[in-house]
Amino acid sequence: MAKIFVLEDDRDIREVVEWILVYEDYEVVSFENVNDFMSRDIRELPDLFILDVMLPDGSGLEVCNQLRSESLQDHIPIIIMSAHASLEQVSTGCKADAFIQKPFELDFFLNKIRTSIHS
Amino acid sequence: MQSKNQQINALIELNDELENYFRNTIIPQLFVDANLILRKFTPPAMKQFKLHHQDIGKSITEIKDNFRFPTIIENIEHVIKTGELLEKEIQTIDMRWYQMNILPYLVQKEDKNNGVIITFVDITLRIRDLKEQEKLIMEHELLLDTISHDIKTPLTSLTLTIEMLKKTPEKGMIKFPALLEKIENGLHKIKGIVTDLTDSRKTDQHYKSVxxxxxxxxxxxxxxxxxxxxxxxxxxxxxxxxxxxxxxxxxxxxxxxxxxxxxxxxxxxxxxxxxxxxxxxxxxxxxxxxxxxxxxxxxxxxxxxxxxxxxxxxxxxxxxxxxxxxxxxxxxxxxxxxxxxxxxxxxxxxxxxxxxxxx
The missing domain is CATH 3.30.565.10 (Histidine kinase-like ATPase, C-terminal domain)
Structure with missing residues (x-):
């Protein structure tokens, strides 16, 4: 069972995403801010990170860069989701495997996750 | 003799015309000759740069501080030397903006520059308007970005929840009430954004007041x-x-x-x-x-x-x-x-x- 870490501050999105992923037989751990995410057990490695950009105590792009700089997890795929108008602007901020723009369709979301995990 | 008188009259007439022109010009204008002597100025120039009638005949270097623009002498000398028109926007040290034109004053017979005519058009207000406009455009862009960003968040949870609801019969109905609650939350958030927008328009934007x-x-x-x-x-x-x-x-x-x-x-x-x-x-x-x-x-x-x-x-x-x-x-x-x-x-x-x- 693939494990996914989700970092999203909006409670509704976080919970629905979690339910969806659990239905799809993923194991999910969610975090609601950068601080929570950073204090997670660093030895536990997921198969995928899903990060929101605008967070109350920081940016998902910074988190993404930090993950990329740590050798232990620099190979783990990252999906960035953002409500920003310009995806290009967001995508220059870090080397993620996929960027998805909010709002997105469920199937599109699940497809991105599948391709990211299996590539 | 007759023709000499006629010539003098013609010259007086020309001089009168020139005087008249200078007196009735509504923009600050100066005439500086090739030796940098101030020869004439318009009444607005007098007012704008605090010039006096006694300043006529003085070297422009003596009164350069009146113009509150340090490089004016260099600019005049450049135009006299090259014969090229100089046009630029300048900001004087008292923070006003002018469109300054320095035109070579050509003496046709000798085909040489005999000085310059300097014109100042006050564009302080225009510059201020443009800056204000720029600021408004920025604020507008920022506002649009913020609105769309804020709306996209509840739209995301709404979209996902509704699609999930469609799947609930096959996945079981346990989550049904929780999903409905998510839909209500989403609607509530969007309504909140709309209220914020209309309220802020009423109070800040429309009646923006300092x-x-x-x-x-x-x-x-x-x-x-x-x-x-x-x-x-x-x-x-x-x-x-x-x-x-x-x-x-x-x-x-x-x-x-x-x-x-x-x-x-x-x-x-x-x-x-x-x-x-x-x-x-x-x-x-x-x-x-x-x-x-x-x-x-x-x-x-x-x-x-x-x-x-x-x-x-x-x-x-x-x-x-x-x-x-x-x-x-x-x-x-x-x-x-x-x-x-x-x-x-x-x-x-x-x-x-x-x-x-x-x-």
Whole structure:
């Protein structure tokens, strides 16, 4: 069972995403801010990170860069989701495997996750 | 002999034309010759750069500080040397902006530059407008970005929840109430955004207002200019006796208050006499008071409350909307002040505006 870490501050999105992923037989751990995410057990490695950009105590792009700089997890795929108008602007901020723009369709979301995990 | 006289006359005529031209030019303009001697200037140049008639004949280097623009001598010398027109926007050290043109003054017979004509067009206001516009555009962009970002968040949870609801029959119905709650949350958030937007438009954007220290005479002068046609037509006399001239208030609002009161004094005049309007300022307790007194038709005691009611009109022989005094009272009350009316029918009315004195 693939494990996914989700970092999203909006409670509704976080919970629905979690339910969806659990239905799809993923194991999910969610975090609601950068601080929570950073204090997670660093030895536990997921198969995928899903990060929101605008967070109350920081940016998902910074988190993404930090993950990329740590050798232990620099190979783990990252999906960035953002409500920003310009995806290009967001995508220059870090080397993620996929960027998805909010709002997105469920199937599109699940497809991105599948391709990211299996590539 | 005759032809010499004719030549002299022709020269005098040409000189007159040139003098006339310089005297009647509404923009600051200078003529500096090839030896950098100031030869002529227009009256606006005199005013703008504080020049005196005695400065004519002086070297421009002696009076260069008047122009509050350090490189002016270099620029003039460059044009004299090259014969090329120089055009640029300059900011003087007193922070004003000018479009400065330095044109070579050509003497055709000798085919050489005999000096320069310098023209200054004041573009301070235009520059300020452009900056203001730029700021507005930025704010607008930022606002749009924020709105769409804020709406996309509930849209995301709504989209996902609805798609999940479609799948619930196959996945079991346990989550059904929780999913419905998510939909309600999403709708609630979008409604909140819309309310925020309309409220902020009502309060900040539409009535965006900054208090500043106002000189009441300036505001009155503004109002007098706005009402110039009505004043002329009604032969009204407006006088003010200002003992306290400074008040901290929103300019547009104070103007609106005074405009409505003075305009009413003219509208509701007594047809038997020319309107006379007297404006005074004084302080009373913590208030800055502006009184506007007229010799108009006056208001009956039972009508004094009605005049402030929106769309309510007492006299129907005069054009009006019934909004003016309502607006005046709103502005004054919202600022923490009050408005008092004292009127004798057939004699005239005095409005007293009490504004909180923050000083």
């Amino acid at each position: 208090e500043e220290l106002l000189d009441i005479e300036q505001v009155l002068e503004d109002v007098r200019l706005t009402l110039a046609p009505q004043i002329l037509e009604s032969k009204a006399s407006i006088r003010w006796y200002i003992t306290y001239s400074e008040i901290l208030f929103v300019r547009r609002k104070l103007r609106s208050v005074l405009y409505n009161l003075i305009s009413n004094s003219i509208k509701y005049r007594d047809k038997q006499r020319n309107p006379e309007i007297i404006i005074k300022t004084f302080t009373e307790d913590d208030f800055f008071v502006i009184s506007v007194a007229d010799n108009g038709r006056g208001i009956n005691k039972e009508d004094t409350d009605k005049i402030f009611t929106k769309y309510e009109r007492i006299s129907h022989d005069v054009e009006g909307t019934g909004v003016g005094l309502h607006l005046v009272r709103e502005i004054v009350n919202l600022s923490g002040g009050k408005i008092v009316v004292d009127s004798t029918p057939g004699n005239g009315t005095t409005f007293k505006i009490y504004l909180k004195n923050h000083q």
